[in-house]
Amino acid sequence: MLVEDVSVMVVEDDAFQRRMLVRLLNDMGVKKIDQAPEGQAALNILLERIEPVDIVISDLDMPNMDGMELIRHLGEQQSVGSVILTSGLDGTLINSVGTMARAYGIDLLGGIEKPVTQSNLGRLIKRFLLDGAYKQVNDPTPLIPFAEIRRGMLAYEFHPYYQPKVEIASGKVVGAEALVRWLHPQHGVVAPAKFIPQLEEAGLIDDLTWTVLAGAAGHCLKLRERGFDMTVAVNLSLRSLTNTGIAERMVGILRNANLDPSHIVLEVTETTAISNVGKVLENLARLRMKGFGLSIDDYGTGYSSMQQLSRIPFTELKIDRAFVADATRQERLKVMVGASLDMARELGLKSVAEGVESRSDWELLASLNCDVAQGYFIAKPMPFEKLCEWVPNWVPPDLR
Ligand code: C2E
Ligand code: CA
Ligand code: CA
Numbered sequence: 001m002l003v004e005d006v007s008v009m010v011v012e013d014d015a016f017q018r019r020m021l022v023r024l025l026n027d028m029g030v031k032k033i034d035q036a037p038e039g040q041a042a043l044n045i046l047l048e049r050i051e052p053v054d055i056v057i058s059d060l061d062m063p064n065m066d067g068m069e070l071i072r073h074l075g076e077q078q079s080v081g082s083v084i085l086t087s088g089l090d091g092t093l094i095n096s097v098g099t100m101a102r103a104y105g106i107d108l109l110g111g112i113e114k115p116v117t118q119s120n121l122g123r124l125i126k127r128f129l130l131d132g133a134y135k136q137v138n139d140p141t142p143l144i145p146f147a148e149i150r151r152g153m154l155a156y157e158f159h160p161y162y163q164p165k166v167e168i169a170s171g172k173v174v175g176a177e178a179l180v181r182w183l184h185p186q187h188g189v190v191a192p193a194k195f196i197p198q199l200e201e202a203g204l205i206d207d208l209t210w211t212v213l214a215g216a217a218g219h220c221l222k223l224r225e226r227g228f229d230m231t232v233a234v235n236l237s238l239r240s241l242t243n244t245g246i247a248e249r250m251v252g253i254l255r256n257a258n259l260d261p262s263h264i265v266l267e268v269t270e271t272t273a274i275s276n277v278g279k280v281l282e283n284l285a286r287l288r289m290k291g292f293g294l295s296i297d298d299y300g301t302g303y304s305s306m307q308q309l310s311r312i313p314f315t316e317l318k319i320d321r322a323f324v325a326d327a328t329r330q331e332r333l334k335v336m337v338g339a340s341l342d343m344a345r346e347l348g349l350k351s352v353a354e355g356v357e358s359r360s361d362w363e364l365l366a367s368l369n370c371d372v373a374q375g376y377f378i379a380k381p382m383p384f385e386k387l388c389e390w391v392p393n394w395v396p397p398d399l400r
Pocket of ligand 1: 163178179180191192193196205208209212235236237267269297298321354355356357374375376377381
């Protein structure tokens with residue numbers, strides 16, 4: 001999503017501060033801005049609008065309807081993507097209201113202690129632009145209770161879907177990424193954003209990893225037996241890599257599946273600065289030694305630094321879709337994608353671009369000599385059976 005496509009509603013009773021906020025947003029390139037002096041007025045505007053608002057920036061303490069009550073109504077209406085809270089009061093209050101907001105199913109981008117500045121507001125808007133792509137407005141399943149997630153795990157309701165990866169130069173399908181889906185008896189297909197954060201928080205993400213890896217290994221073998229020379233990629237939470245013993249366990253899973261680890265690529269995202277660097281490095285080195293491919297996922301989203309790259313024996317670099325999606329329209333992003341690809345080449349890493357959504361994205365990446373493309377332009381994630389039908393029927397864009 002581009003910053004000029006983002007719609008923002010500013011709810012603030014102080015006219016001066018409201019104007020300041022609007023000006024800051026204008027400076028960042030936000031074009032669609034609504035304003036309201038308190039919660040009820042904000043709700044009235046939301047009711048009249050046809051399109052939902054992406055971000056509501058709300059003060060907490062306001063006359064008539066305050067920020068807390070507004071959040072409750074927003075949670076009930078489900079017409080808003082994300083919320084940013086501002087307050088002259090201290091951070092602990094903002095935090096506790098933040099917890100409340102999540103309980104109402106509101107996606108809280110963050111809280112800002114006033115004064116709001118270009119940098120603290122810009123950081124949260126940027127977070128929205130990076131995450132917003134897979135957070136859907138009007139999502140019908142706001143917050144799934146943890147007990148329900150557990151029940152689903154015990155009932156084997158989590159399965160990998162697969163999104164193909166295509167080599168740009170040859171047009172060949174060279175792999176697929178396993179993306180977990182919860183096939184829920186009532187809610188249907190539930191996306192990972194709904195349960196992975198909770199599993200990570202509860203320290204249960206490893207159980208999911210084992211499920212997905214075992215499924216992916218079995219499916220990869222089936223693909224290879226059908227004559228498709230493909231690797232399968234599995235996402236690995238950084239948190240899992242702080243447990244020693246993970247490499248042995250993963251090798252064991254592949255042994256059971258009768259698959260050589262070299263056919264599996266582990267995609268690792270640096271979501272937070274690594275806390276336990278030693279153990280993470282030990283695990284990654286061991287996994288590489290056992291033959292797994294190692295991919296640095298979401299490259300460009302902030303934490304992945306040159307330093308990390310040089311310390312870990314990665315085999316692949318995956319450029320985040322936030323960069324790829326708009327590279328054809330924004331010169332700045334195109335330059336960054338080009339530079340990342342150059343660096344991958346010099347480090348001897350295979351380059352993969354995710355979020356390839358159009359023919360022009362594909363052509364740009366081809367001109368920049370990117371190795372592999374993945375995205376809706378090629379195919380959306382699909383169940384394994386679909387993938388088996390899809391692969392032999394795939395026609396590369398250059399032959400269409
Ligand atoms: P990711 O690793 O960055 O995966 C790519 C996400 O982008 C997927 O979302 C995919 O459906 C979506 N995507 C693919 N092509 C396009 C495109 O052209 N345009 C757009 N807008 N989006 C595209 P999904 O499946 O919802 O997964 C979200 C995240 O959840 C993944 O991000 C990954 O970090 C995590 N995840 C998924 N499966 C697992 C898993 O088994 N274990 C762990 N630890 N994390 C997982
Ligand atoms: Ca990934
Ligand atoms: Ca990504």
